Amino acid sequence: MSESFDRLVRALRKLPGLGAKSAERMALHLALERQDDAREIAAAISTALGRVTPCPECAGLSEDGELCAICGNPGRRQDAICIVERSSDIAAIEKSGAWRGKYHVLGGKLSPLHKIGPDKLNLAALSKRIEGGGVEEIILALSNDIEGEATCHYISERIIGGREIRLTRIGFGLPSGSQLGFADSGTIKSALESRKTF
Numbered sequence: 001m002s003e004s005f006d007r008l009v010r011a012l013r014k015l016p017g018l019g020a021k022s023a024e025r026m027a028l029h030l031a032l033e034r035q036d037d038a039r040e041i042a043a044a045i046s047t048a049l050g051r052v053t054p055c056p057e058c059a060g061l062s063e064d065g066e067l068c069a070i071c072g073n074p075g076r077r078q079d080a081i082c083i084v085e086r087s088s089d090i091a092a093i094e095k096s097g098a099w100r101g102k103y104h105v106l107g108g109k110l111s112p113l114h115k116i117g118p119d120k121l122n123l124a125a126l127s128k129r130i131e132g133g134g135v136e137e138i139i140l141a142l143s144n145d146i147e148g149e150a151t152c153h154y155i156s157e158r159i160i161g162g163r164e165i166r167l168t169r170i171g172f173g174l175p176s177g178s179q180l181g182f183a184d185s186g187t188i189k190s191a192l193e194s195r196k197t198f
């Protein structure tokens with residue numbers, strides 16, 4: 001028996017989607033069988049904790065408080081924003097190569113059931129970006145489910161209001177309730193290309 005091992009299992013169980021059995025198997029792998037891997041993982045986590053920050057503009061992944069590579073790229077469309085739930089959605093869309101504009105990460109979607117109201121999402125920053133002017137097009141790339149739908153309506157009515165901005169939504173090519181991260185590049189590309197006015 002090892003108290004440190006038990007502590008590692010308890011810590012690993014905090015990872016999303018990791019049950020008791022998997023956490024135990026992983027802890028054994030890290031602490032006993034593959035200590036070199038474990039040291040590398042520990043070092044990577046430590047570095048990431050110190051350096052990874054949300055981009056001050058889009059809230060996507062960045063480093064040391066700087067603009068991310070997309071927001072800082074003058075070659076991207078500056079007048080178009082694709083709104084996504086998570087940073088991982090940006091990676092999925094980028095892989096498809098079908099979007100040359102910018103992004104905005106909400107950090108989730110509205111969900112009364114999980115007590116996620118507008119104040120819990122990155123909406124104030126979105127308002128600010130829109131009020132700053134120069135935005136001509138906004139794409140809603142949110143989940144194709146009831147909560148995603150409610151979030152789209154909130155953004156359309158409360159954030160964009162009566163502004164002259166072309167508002168479209170993708171997701172019609174994606175299976176219901178799917179998350180972008182699980183869709184392949186071809187599916188994302190056609191969903192983007194067939195986006196509809198919202």
Ligand SMILES: [Zn+2]
Nearest residue numbers: 055058068071
């Ligand atoms: Zn950014």
